[in-house]
Amino acid sequence: GAVVSQHPSRVICKSGTSVKIECRSLDFQATTMFWYRQFPKKSLMLMATSNEGSKATYEQGVEKDKFLINHASLTLSTLTVTSAHPEDSSFYICSARDPGIGGNTIYFGEGSWLTVV
Amino acid sequence: GESVGLHLPTLSVQEGDNSIINCAYSNSASDYFIWYKQESGKGPQFIIDIRSNMDKRQGQRVTVLLNKTVKHLSLQIAATQPGDSAVYFCAEKGAGNKLTFGGGTRVLVKP
Numbered sequence: 001g002a003v004v005s006q007h008p009s010r011v012i013c014k015s016g017t018s019v020k021i022e023c024r025s026l027d028f029q030a031t032t033m034f035w036y037r038q039f040p041k042k043s044l045m046l047m048a049t050s051n052e053g054s055k056a057t058y059e060q061g062v063e064k065d066k067f068l069i070n071h072a073s074l075t076l077s078t079l080t081v082t083s084a085h086p087e088d089s090s091f092y093i094c095s096a097r098d099p100g101i102g103g104n105t106i107y108f109g110e111g112s113w114l115t116v117v
Numbered sequence: 118g119e120s121v122g123l124h125l126p127t128l129s130v131q132e133g134d135n136s137i138i139n140c141a142y143s144n145s146a147s148d149y150f151i152w153y154k155q156e157s158g159k160g161p162q163f164i165i166d167i168r169s170n171m172d173k174r175q176g177q178r179v180t181v182l183l184n185k186t187v188k189h190l191s192l193q194i195a196a197t198q199p200g201d202s203a204v205y206f207c208a209e210k211g212a213g214n215k216l217t218f219g220g221g222t223r224v225l226v227k228p
Contacts (some may be wrong), residue, residue, distance in 0.1 A: 043218045108160040
């Protein structure tokens with residue numbers, strides 16, 4: 001079946017540096033991908049919608065200059081956390097919509113743990 | 118259990134019993150709903166979905182019920198197994214294919 005892959009699965013970075021997380025759709029082309037953030041024991045919060053070939057759409061309260069999203073191809077979206085701070089430490093999850101049959105299926109990646117020290 | 122407060126509600130169930138997880142959604146215009154299972158440290162895993170023109174859908178050991186009148190969704194797991202221990206989220210799909218997730222319910226299966 002369709003798979004969405006995230007890389008890296010875990011990353012530790014120093015405060016002030018930037019870190020990039022990749023989200024790839026392996027079996028289908030995804031014009032739309034989504035980035036979520038999840039704190040421990042909490043639900044997933046949508047950060048932004050990544051649109052292939054155009055600017056990402058950010059949810060209210062999410063800083064677009066802090067969380068840079070690039071959807072350069074139909075199978076890859078990247079999230080770059082810029083000038084990272086310890087409070088950015090979180091579990092980041094992407095999802096991708098398979099536009100195939102019905103167009104309703106949304107697959108999630110395995111998530112990326114970010115720790116900022 | 119529905120999501121209230123700041124922590125995940127927990128449903129403890131004996132192995133072999135049936136589990137029922139409840140979810141209240143907010144948008145009466147939502148037309149597609151999904152249940153996800155999330156194990157510790159992993160991404161959400163699709164379990165079952167239902168469109169708003171249905172009130173029940175069955176899968177393997179799982180059944181989703183939709184009550185649009187009260188905006189309520191439930192997931193029933195038959196013969197709960199240890200591997201069913203996880204956090205379960207309901208999600209509703211809105212405009213732009215965005216998913217809005219419920220607060221989640223932790224299921225603990227006791228042997």
